[in-house]
Amino acid sequence: NAGVMQNPRHLVRRRGQEARLRCSPVKGHSHVYWYRQLPEEGLKFMVYLQKENIIDESGMPKERFSAEFPKEGPSILRIQQVVRGDSAAYFCASSPVQDREDAFFGQGTRLTVV
Amino acid sequence: GENVEQHPSTLSVQEGDSAVIKCTYSDSASNYFPWYKQELGKGPQLIIDIRSNVGEKKDQRIAVTLNKTAKHFSLHITETQPEDSAVYFCAARFSGGYQKVTFGTGTKLQVIP
Numbered sequence: 026n027a028g029v030m031q032n033p034r035h036l037v038r039r040r041g042q043e044a045r046l047r048c049s050p051v052k053g054h055s056h057v058y059w060y061r062q063l064p065e066e067g068l069k070f071m072v073y074l075q076k077e078n079i080i081d082e083s084g085m086p087k088e089r090f091s092a093e094f095p096k097e098g099p100s101i102l103r104i105q106q107v108v109r110g111d112s113a114a115y116f117c118a119s120s121p122v123q124d125r126e127d128a129f130f131g132q133g134t135r136l137t138v139v
Numbered sequence: 140g141e142n143v144e145q146h147p148s149t150l151s152v153q154e155g156d157s158a159v160i161k162c163t164y165s166d167s168a169s170n171y172f173p174w175y176k177q178e179l180g181k182g183p184q185l186i187i188d189i190r191s192n193v194g195e196k197k198d199q200r201i202a203v204t205l206n207k208t209a210k211h212f213s214l215h216i217t218e219t220q221p222e223d224s225a226v227y228f229c230a231a232r233f234s235g236g237y238q239k240v241t242f243g244t245g246t247k248l249q250v251i252p
Contacts, residue, residue, distance in 0.1 A: 029182075058239070067145075067228055067242035068183065081239060116182050130175075130182035 028052065029119050029131035030099075037137045038107045046102040046134045050119030057100040058128065059085075059092060062114040071115075074100060107138045141166040143231050145243030152219050153251050160214045160246045162229035171232035172205060172212050173240065176225045183228060187214070219250045 028051035038044050050057050055076050060068040061084075070084040074094035085092065089107075094100040104111055114135045120128040142165040152158050164172075170191040175183035189196045189203045189212065196203050202215040216223055226247050230240040 060242075065245075067143075067244045070239050070241070073239055084239075128185075130184070132180070132182045 029117060029129050031115075031117050031131035031134050033134060034132065035135050035137070037139060039139055040108055041106050044104040044107050044111070044136055044138075046104075046115050046117075046136070047099045048102070048117030048119075048131060049099040050117070051121075051129055054119035054121050054129075056120045056122065056128075057094050058118045058120075059100075059102050060116045060118065062116060062133070064113070068116060071102075104136075107136070109138050112136055112138045141169055141231050141241040143229060143241050143243040145229050145246060147246060148244065149247045149249070151249045151251060154219060154221060156219055158216045158219050158223070158248055158250075160227055160229065160248075162212050162214075162231075162243050164210050164212070164231040164241075166231065167210065169231040171240075172203070173230050173232075174201075174203060174214050175228045175230065175242075177228065177245075178225045186227075216248075219248075221250050221252050224248055224250045 030049040032047050057074045059071040061071055062068045072085045072092045073081040077096050089105045091103045114133045116130050116133045118128040118130045145162045150158055173188040174186050176186045177183045187198050187201050187203050189205050191207050200217045205212040226245045228245050229243040232240045
């Protein structure tokens with residue numbers, strides 16, 4: 026999983042600010058998944074993207090959250106007007122094709138809202 | 140949607156003993172069950188997986204079993220070592236495919252030297 030790069034590793038934001046989390050998938054992978062992990066809990070699916078397309082965003086809150094995976098560059102998870110409840114670890118995973126089991130996870134971005 | 144329950148939430152074993160973690164799932168259409176190990180400050184790492192057409196799979200000290208009828212699956216670690224200490228997550232893949240897996244709540248395993 027060393028190939029999936031997430032940055033920053035730690036991010037502190039004040040309530041009301043915006044948080045931008047970046048994920049560079051393994052080279053050649055065109056499928057990206059974002060998960061959120063609240064303290065002491067398992068990972069919850071948020072969104073699945075392919076290059077320039079959102080395929081499934083059923084796990085993402087309808088407001089303040091958005092995700093993109095442009096043709097060039099990393100995938101971005103954007104949280105506007107952050108609140109304390111957004112504090113969590115956000116993980117990105119990538120896979121080369123849709124139905125492969127060996128998706129690789131990044132090391133996560135730990136967001137703290139103060 | 141899928142719901143995965145995992146037990147126990149914490150598990151302490153003496154080095155060399157076996158550890159067993161159990162999970163149940165709700166969606167009978169789920170057909171892929173991975174297990175992840177998460178060390179402190181790191182992302183989940185796939186350690187073993189099993190498909191619904193297989194009842195058991197083994198990889199060195201790690202084995203998984205699946206009872207599709209009862210919707211149970213388990214992780215077995217034999218001859219535990221201190222480096223096995225981590226949080227382990229079971230997961231089930233939604234029948235719609237791709238990597239939208241549903242995770243269990245995790246088991247914190249501590250191996251006591």
